Amino acid sequence: MTTAAAPPEPAVRARSARNLVDLVFRARELSLVIALAALVAITAGVNGNFLSGQGIEDILLNTAILALLAVGQSLVVITRNLDLSVGSVVGLVAFVTGDMLASGWGMVPGIVLGVAIGAVCGLLNGLLVSFCRVPALVVTLGTLYVIQGVGHFIAHGRQINAVDLPPGLLSLGNGSVLGIPYLPLITLVVMLAIGYYLRSYPSGREFYAIGSSPEAAGLAGVPVRRRILVAYLVSGCLAGLAGVLWLARFGTVIADSANGWELLVISAVVVGGVAITGGVGSVYGAALGALLLTTIGSALVVLRVNPFWQQAITGALLLLAISVDRVLALRVARLLRRRSRHG
Amino acid sequence: MSGPPTLALANVSKSFGAVRALRDVSLELFPGEAHALAGENGAGKSTLVKTLAGVHRPDSGQVLLGGEPVTFAGPADAQQAGVAVIYQEPTLFPDLSVAENIFMGRQPRTSLGRIDRKAMHAQARRLFERLGVTLDPEQPARGLSIADQQLVEIAKAISRDARVLVMDEPTAALSGNEVARLFSVVEALREQGCAILFISHRLDEIFSLCQRVTTLRDGAWIASEPVEGLTHDDLIRRMVGRDLDALYPKQDTTAGEVALQVERLTREGYFTDVSFQVRRGEIVALAGLVGAGRSEVARAVFGIDRWDAGSVTVAGRPLPAGSPTAAMGAGLALVPEDRRQQGLVMELSIERNIGLTGLRSLRRGVTISRAAERDRARDWALRLQLKFGRLSDGVGVLSGGNQQKVVLAKWLATEPSVLIVDEPTRGIDVGTKAEVHRLLSELAGQGIAVLMISSDLPEVLGMADRVLVMHEGRLTAEISRAEATEESVMSAATGRAA
Numbered sequence: 001m002t003t004a005a006a007p008p009e010p011a012v013r014a015r016s017a018r019n020l021v022d023l024v025f026r027a028r029e030l031s032l033v034i035a036l037a038a039l040v041a042i043t044a045g046v047n048g049n050f051l052s053g054q055g056i057e058d059i060l061l062n063t064a065i066l067a068l069l070a071v072g073q074s075l076v077v078i079t080r081n082l083d084l085s086v087g088s089v090v091g092l093v094a095f096v097t098g099d100m101l102a103s104g105w106g107m108v109p110g111i112v113l114g115v116a117i118g119a120v121c122g123l124l125n126g127l128l129v130s131f132c133r134v135p136a137l138v139v140t141l142g143t144l145y146v147i148q149g150v151g152h153f154i155a156h157g158r159q160i161n162a163v164d165l166p167p168g169l170l171s172l173g174n175g176s177v178l179g180i181p182y183l184p185l186i187t188l189v190v191m192l193a194i195g196y197y198l199r200s201y202p203s204g205r206e207f208y209a210i211g212s213s214p215e216a217a218g219l220a221g222v223p224v225r226r227r228i229l230v231a232y233l234v235s236g237c238l239a240g241l242a243g244v245l246w247l248a249r250f251g252t253v254i255a256d257s258a259n260g261w262e263l264l265v266i267s268a269v270v271v272g273g274v275a276i277t278g279g280v281g282s283v284y285g286a287a288l289g290a291l292l293l294t295t296i297g298s299a300l301v302v303l304r305v306n307p308f309w310q311q312a313i314t315g316a317l318l319l320l321a322i323s324v325d326r327v328l329a330l331r332v333a334r335l336l337r338r339r340s341r342h343g
Numbered sequence: 344m345s346g347p348p349t350l351a352l353a354n355v356s357k358s359f360g361a362v363r364a365l366r367d368v369s370l371e372l373f374p375g376e377a378h379a380l381a382g383e384n385g386a387g388k389s390t391l392v393k394t395l396a397g398v399h400r401p402d403s404g405q406v407l408l409g410g411e412p413v414t415f416a417g418p419a420d421a422q423q424a425g426v427a428v429i430y431q432e433p434t435l436f437p438d439l440s441v442a443e444n445i446f447m448g449r450q451p452r453t454s455l456g457r458i459d460r461k462a463m464h465a466q467a468r469r470l471f472e473r474l475g476v477t478l479d480p481e482q483p484a485r486g487l488s489i490a491d492q493q494l495v496e497i498a499k500a501i502s503r504d505a506r507v508l509v510m511d512e513p514t515a516a517l518s519g520n521e522v523a524r525l526f527s528v529v530e531a532l533r534e535q536g537c538a539i540l541f542i543s544h545r546l547d548e549i550f551s552l553c554q555r556v557t558t559l560r561d562g563a564w565i566a567s568e569p570v571e572g573l574t575h576d577d578l579i580r581r582m583v584g585r586d587l588d589a590l591y592p593k594q595d596t597t598a599g600e601v602a603l604q605v606e607r608l609t610r611e612g613y614f615t616d617v618s619f620q621v622r623r624g625e626i627v628a629l630a631g632l633v634g635a636g637r638s639e640v641a642r643a644v645f646g647i648d649r650w651d652a653g654s655v656t657v658a659g660r661p662l663p664a665g666s667p668t669a670a671m672g673a674g675l676a677l678v679p680e681d682r683r684q685q686g687l688v689m690e691l692s693i694e695r696n697i698g699l700t701g702l703r704s705l706r707r708g709v710t711i712s713r714a715a716e717r718d719r720a721r722d723w724a725l726r727l728q729l730k731f732g733r734l735s736d737g738v739g740v741l742s743g744g745n746q747q748k749v750v751l752a753k754w755l756a757t758e759p760s761v762l763i764v765d766e767p768t769r770g771i772d773v774g775t776k777a778e779v780h781r782l783l784s785e786l787a788g789q790g791i792a793v794l795m796i797s798s799d800l801p802e803v804l805g806m807a808d809r810v811l812v813m814h815e816g817r818l819t820a821e822i823s824r825a826e827a828t829e830e831s832v833m834s835a836a837t838g839r840a841a
Contacts, residue, residue, distance in 0.1 A: 200457040200458055201456065201457060201458065202448060202449075202450045202452065202458055205439070205443060205447065205450070205458065206447070206448065208436070208438060208439060209436045209439060209443075209447050211438075212436035212437055212438040212439055213434065213435065213436050213437065215434055216434035216435055216436055217436070217447075218418065219396075219418050219428075219430075219434050220418075220422075220434075220447045220448060221417075221418055221419030221422055221423075221448055222447065222448060275438075279436065279437070279438035279439075280438050332486075
């Protein structure tokens with residue numbers, strides 16, 4: 001319709017439409033950075049210690065684990081699914097790995113065990129969602145409780161103490177190289193690797209294709225089930241890794257240390273611009289979302305705001321992010337339509 | 344036609360439970376031919392397409408590729424073998440770029456296995472040049488018109504070197520010049536040796552595009568023959584198994600008082616300054632190209648969307664903007680274009696769907712009376728000659744034509760004084776189409792004012808007392824029944840009229 005009637009310079013029009021869409025998506029990550037900068041500036045203005053070396057290091061350490069989980073979660077969300085079980089996996093892995101390390105296991109077997117437990121949980125989620133076609137919300141809500149139950153059964157009320165853990169592990173959690181703590185470095189490497197894979201490799205793009213239109217993906221010959229399985233597997237593995245890092249950072253853990261984190265992770269992902277309906281977003285955005293949420297938490301402490309407000313603010317931010325997305329999407333749709341009509 | 348057919352079905356049967364969708368069907372597609380597949384809804388066309396596409400596997404019989412039997416394990420297998428299917432609703436990834444849509448799974452790669460985006464965009468651009476269309480490969484697929492989306496699908500098929508192109512009702516949502524552009528692309532592919540299987544309910548298209556036609560009826564093969572020498576009536580007789588009465592039986596009625604008056608209605612970005620009236624007993628058609636703003640006017644009149652300026656008056660009383668409840672209360676009913684998405688709740692039963700619009704009137708005390716709901720559904724099912732198993736069956740199992748009747752029943756049950764129908768016979772077989780036409784005509788005879796949006800020109804010309812034509816959001820012509828011809832309507836629809 002638009003092209004057959006030989007409108008004036010259709011290529012130029014199409015290009016400007018594309019730039020518009022590009023701009024909106026870039027605007028998303030840009031607005032996160034601006035919000036972050038404003039938050040840091042205001043907080044630092046009130047209390048100079050906020051920007052001290054220690055303050056920044058604390059924020060980076062606190063962000064690392066959340067961002068790692070957000071990266072795994074965004075892979076799942078991009079395929080139009082959800083993984084609610086990550087918080088339980090972190091708790092289970094942190095406890096079991098701690099138990100083993102305390103009983104004399106080496107560092108490397110301990111880390112491998114942690115990631116392997118995460119992988120098994122992810123595989124279970126993935127199989128149920130992709131092959132048994134049970135809705136992701138139900139499956140992962142179920143595994144959330146099952147994994148939590150297993151954790152409690154194993155722990156039996158016990159607690160892992162930092163003194164029982166090998167010092168190598170604790171230095172992984174709190175040490176640094178060239179002034180940069182290990183934890184955020186690990187997250188950064190994982191994020192860059194997954195981000196690069198998703199953007200640059202054909203199989204990476206298939207995750208977006210599935211989330212954008214599952215039916216079309218099936219018809220295009222995309223191995224939909226296998227990709228969804230992989231997404232859950234990766235999310236599980238990263239949750240396992242996050243469990244090990246949790247243990248390394250805090251040292252003292254109980255069975256359900258990360259209770260409730262699944263919702264924090266999903267908030268970070270959504271605030272970071274990954275559409276909950278799939279197909280849109282990046283792991284970088286998700287990690288930025290995690291950084292923003294963590295920084296807000298720290299800023300509130302520095303600003304002496306009652307910590308109970310933190311949850312309300314996280315929630316408000318979530319609603320804001322979703323509303324802004326929705327409004328922008330409608331605007332863009334409308335502009336595109338107008339261009340195609342009057343162009 | 345020498346050599347073996349590019350793709351063939353030999354004595355294929357396929358059942359779903361007790362329903363025998365295909366019975367001993369054979370079909371041969373030769374290189375360089377456009378082959379039409381004709382049949383009423385429920386005749387097995389879709390099942391046949393899905394068998395070719397590798398979605399279904401035949402219970403018995405064979406799929407032959409270049410004369411050799413093959414088994415497609417899935418859609419990917421069929422694509423690998425050079426079979427491309429373009430479904431009625433294009434299946435694109437809205438969030439991904441046009442180029443990514445074309446090359447999903449087969450992106451050009453660098454030596455390291457990464458996607459070579461430059462090469463991908465260049466290849467897409469070359470494909471569009473070959474098709475003679477201007478689309479930007481880097482644009483997201485979201486926001487493309489259905490016609491442009493189909494071109495992306497065709498580009499996808501060509502990039503796979505498809506030897507067989509199956510098109511399932513590709514023209515259902517297209518306007519005149521979009522169809523012409525599609526046909527020229529298809530014609531070019533055919534000349535390059537591609538075999539085309541073309542499905543359409545518009546018989547004119549079959550006659551103008553195809554060389555041969557295969558007809559199915561109730562899942563069984565009826566005939567495969569050259570199009571040349573056949574008449575419309577021949578083809579309809581093969582599809583229906585009997586002769587049809589005149590397709591467009593609008594009775595002459597005397598128009599009563601004005602039932603619906605629309606004055607200078609404007610919704611920014613969609614339509615501007617639209618004024619018209621519909622009298623009781625009249626059928627007024629709203630014609631125009633897809634995207635001209637016709638459905639948007641209907642939605643605004645019914646209150647689904649707000650309008651920015653103007654007024655709507657029903658039987659002398661003004662309607663508030665943006666309130667479907669008020670519109671229904673005033674006696675308006677809207678049968679939407681997309682019955683699957685907007686007209687029906689697919690999971691609910693026939694009776695529940697028919698009852699939805701009148702839940703208040705079905706109330707006994709505070710609860711809904713199931714008996715009243717059932718009575719009402721039975722009554723309407725009989726009046727519309729609905730073909731169904733039980734009223735408690737889900738509407739999803741009905742054929743397209745019968746689903747449309749359920750939507751009609753649902754709205755007629757509100758006893759409207761003004762009925763707006765948006766593409767009432769789109770994707771409906773000839774037999775049911777005639778029934779819908781007769782029904783609309785009867786309703787007008789009973790004094791209901793009918794506003795019919797339609798892209799089907801013969802339907803517009805045959806049914807309407809007056810034809811309103813929209814072009815790019817404006818009303819460009821009002822043509823009386825006597826003066827309405829294909830030429831006068833099309834020239835107004837394309838903006839060429841004075």
